[in-house]
Amino acid sequence: MFSVFRDLIRYNMEFAVGVVLVGAIVLFSLLSFISPVDPTAIYTTIPDMPPSAEYWFGTNSRGQDLFWHLTFAFRNTLFFGLSVALLSRVISIAVGLAAGYLGGWTDRVLMFVNDIFVALPTFPILVLFYFVLRSDLDMFKLALIMACFGWPYDARLIRSVALGLKHREFTRHAVFAGMSPVKIMFEEHLPYVMPIVFATAMANMIWSIGLEVTLAVLGFTNINIPTVGTALYWANNHSAMVVGVWWWIVIPVVLIVLTFLGLFLLAVSMNEYIDPRSRLRRMGA
Amino acid sequence: MSTYLVFALKRFLQFLAVVFTGVSASFFIAHLSPISPVETIIGRVSGQSAFSPEAVESLRQTLTELFGLNVPLHEQYFNFLRRFLVGDLGPSLLAFPTPAMKLVGLALPWTVGLLTLSTILTWLVGNILGGLAGYYQNSRLLKAFGIVAIGVQPIPYYIVAFLMVIIFGFLWPVLPVSGGFAMNVRPSWSPEFVGSILLHGILPAASLVIVGLGTWFLGMRALVSNIVTEDYVTYAELAGVRRERIVSSYVIRNAMVPQLTALAMSLGGIFSGTIITEQVFSYPGLGTLLVRAVNAGDSAVVLAVSCVAVIAVATAILLIDLIHPLLDPRIRVE
Numbered sequence: 001m002f003s004v005f006r007d008l009i010r011y012n013m014e015f016a017v018g019v020v021l022v023g024a025i026v027l028f029s030l031l032s033f034i035s036p037v038d039p040t041a042i043y044t045t046i047p048d049m050p051p052s053a054e055y056w057f058g059t060n061s062r063g064q065d066l067f068w069h070l071t072f073a074f075r076n077t078l079f080f081g082l083s084v085a086l087l088s089r090v091i092s093i094a095v096g097l098a099a100g101y102l103g104g105w106t107d108r109v110l111m112f113v114n115d116i117f118v119a120l121p122t123f124p125i126l127v128l129f130y131f132v133l134r135s136d137l138d139m140f141k142l143a144l145i146m147a148c149f150g151w152p153y154d155a156r157l158i159r160s161v162a163l164g165l166k167h168r169e170f171t172r173h174a175v176f177a178g179m180s181p182v183k184i185m186f187e188e189h190l191p192y193v194m195p196i197v198f199a200t201a202m203a204n205m206i207w208s209i210g211l212e213v214t215l216a217v218l219g220f221t222n223i224n225i226p227t228v229g230t231a232l233y234w235a236n237n238h239s240a241m242v243v244g245v246w247w248w249i250v251i252p253v254v255l256i257v258l259t260f261l262g263l264f265l266l267a268v269s270m271n272e273y274i275d276p277r278s279r280l281r282r283m284g285a
Numbered sequence: 286m287s288t289y290l291v292f293a294l295k296r297f298l299q300f301l302a303v304v305f306t307g308v309s310a311s312f313f314i315a316h317l318s319p320i321s322p323v324e325t326i327i328g329r330v331s332g333q334s335a336f337s338p339e340a341v342e343s344l345r346q347t348l349t350e351l352f353g354l355n356v357p358l359h360e361q362y363f364n365f366l367r368r369f370l371v372g373d374l375g376p377s378l379l380a381f382p383t384p385a386m387k388l389v390g391l392a393l394p395w396t397v398g399l400l401t402l403s404t405i406l407t408w409l410v411g412n413i414l415g416g417l418a419g420y421y422q423n424s425r426l427l428k429a430f431g432i433v434a435i436g437v438q439p440i441p442y443y444i445v446a447f448l449m450v451i452i453f454g455f456l457w458p459v460l461p462v463s464g465g466f467a468m469n470v471r472p473s474w475s476p477e478f479v480g481s482i483l484l485h486g487i488l489p490a491a492s493l494v495i496v497g498l499g500t501w502f503l504g505m506r507a508l509v510s511n512i513v514t515e516d517y518v519t520y521a522e523l524a525g526v527r528r529e530r531i532v533s534s535y536v537i538r539n540a541m542v543p544q545l546t547a548l549a550m551s552l553g554g555i556f557s558g559t560i561i562t563e564q565v566f567s568y569p570g571l572g573t574l575l576v577r578a579v580n581a582g583d584s585a586v587v588l589a590v591s592c593v594a595v596i597a598v599a600t601a602i603l604l605i606d607l608i609h610p611l612l613d614p615r616i617r618v619e
Binding site: 112115116118119120121122123124125127128129130131132153206207210211213214217218219220241242253256257260261263264265268 | 299302303306307310311314315317435436438439440441442443444447448451455503550552553554556557560561564575576579580582584587588590591594595598599602
């Protein structure tokens with residue numbers, strides 16, 4: 001595992017840049033644990049101060065120190081993205097491996113459901129959930145709902161790999177040795193799909209964080225929880241761009257774009273690593 | 286030809302299943318709502334003037350009947366399905382006696398127009414540029430474009446649209462940043478009106494194109510750089526087929542097929558993007574209607590928008606799937 005990581009850092013610029021970007025954002029969000037301020041309290045500092053030595057990212061019109069506020073926002077947002085990715089990975093692995101290995105009617109039914117989920121437009125349905133739950137829609141419920149929509153692409157990808165594994169020698173050996181289908185799926189086939197699981201997890205985080213930001217900006221989540229989206233929501237609410245408090249919008253936007261870029265580069269480089277042809281080309285073999 | 290009919294029939298059944306599931310899910314989610322449309326209207330009416338308790342009670346009964354809420358949930362569901370088939374989803378709250386479907390019908394052409402135009406443009410330009418970049422791997426210009434595409438691709442719709450509003454609304458105000466057409470033009474088929482629509486459509490469409498272009502470019506480049514190493518391409522090169530012909534009919538045409546599948550699979554996401562873009566640019570489409578309806582607590586319109594969204598996306602996917610075998614002869618045999 002460690003040698004794979006070392007090779008990726010050494011031979012893959014994209015991976016190295018991605019690690020640096022995501023690492024920096026994670027460190028930034030971890031600062032929230034030593035934060036001296038309460039992220040939900042307002043009017044604790046002088047409002048509308050531009051970035052300075054005292055307030056690194058300035059303060060917003062609600063009298064919050066933007067630096068510490070954003071550490072909480074990024075912690076919540078990253079945690080949210082990670083939970084959606086984890087939950088939807090569980091579904092996509094289970095569905096993908098079962099459909100690929102068991103085949104037949106299981107495959108047909110699962111892929112039928114899969115195709116329905118691919119075709120459903122997620123955003124109006126998420127808005128519908130907000131409409132019903134209103135302020136009861138906390139981060140965990142939202143993560144759970146999004147995980148139910150974030151699995152179908154990746155399940156199909158995992159299924160295609162599992163289909164190939166099914167006819168390999170070692171699967172037949174495992175069957176003859178009396179392994180149960182569940183054991184074959186999770187002990188023999190799972191390691192082969194793990195690279196895909198990691199690569200798609202990054203893409204999934206981009207998707208879920210993007211949707212969360214969008215929902216929050218429209219005011220369709222609990223706007224009292226500090227996230228990147230709600231930070232932008234309050235900035236719009238106070239017309240930050242019009243009254244000249246540009247740092248309130250520019251700083252979160254730059255940071256979230258760096259996060260997306262980092263996650264995207266990680267996903268791309270892992271995808272490339274999965275394909276041995278392009279890996280060899282890059283290592284100059 | 287009969288295999289194509291079987292294929293089309295199978296796809297159509299799948300389309301029906303998608304619509305049924307989506308519409309049913311929307312119904313059940315919407316009816317979990319603790320906000321009663323009846324109480325909302327009563328609140329609004331009795332806020333304006335005083336009524337006797339008997340009058341309020343009879344109003345409540347009439348409205349409950351009007352919204353069909355006086356029967357158990359499963360009967361409401363069947364009533365909903367029956368009325369859904371004839372396109373009736375009840376009165377809206379936003380503009381009270383107007384049917385919700387009429388409001389959706391007014392908003393739909395804007396969204397469909399914006400979505401169709403920007404999606405086709407994005408897909409074609411992204412794929413052609415990506416195909417060229419995969420084939421001419423040493424071109425500096427295309428390499429630079431690839432780096433830009435990687436940088437822009439992961440940014441969500443909202444942020445791109447918002448940046449465009451800041452740039453073209455505050456820093457360099459040359460294009461209209463809100464609305465579907467200018468206030469002083471009367472809606473008709475006159476050149477002024479059409480021109481105004483096009484002018485107001487530039488920014489929303491451009492933001493959708495900018496976000497979408499990178500995905501298709503990168504996907505196509507990766508596909509083509511694999512196809513280029515195939516034997517038949519080498520053979521065509523050795524046989525002296527002109528390079529433009531190799532790129533267009535040997536390489537790009539083969540790579541288009543998986544990209545078409547990808548287009549069908551990503552339509553749902555593109556649709557979500559359009560909704561947000563509309564909201565940012567105050568474009569008079571489904572997205573703006575949806576946001577207004579949510580803020581007004583109008584369950585009928587929210588439900589109608591979700592149902593129409595499900596149908597619209599499913600129809601587009603069905604259409605793409607039906608053209609698919611005409612482009613790729615291998616699918617017909619399957």
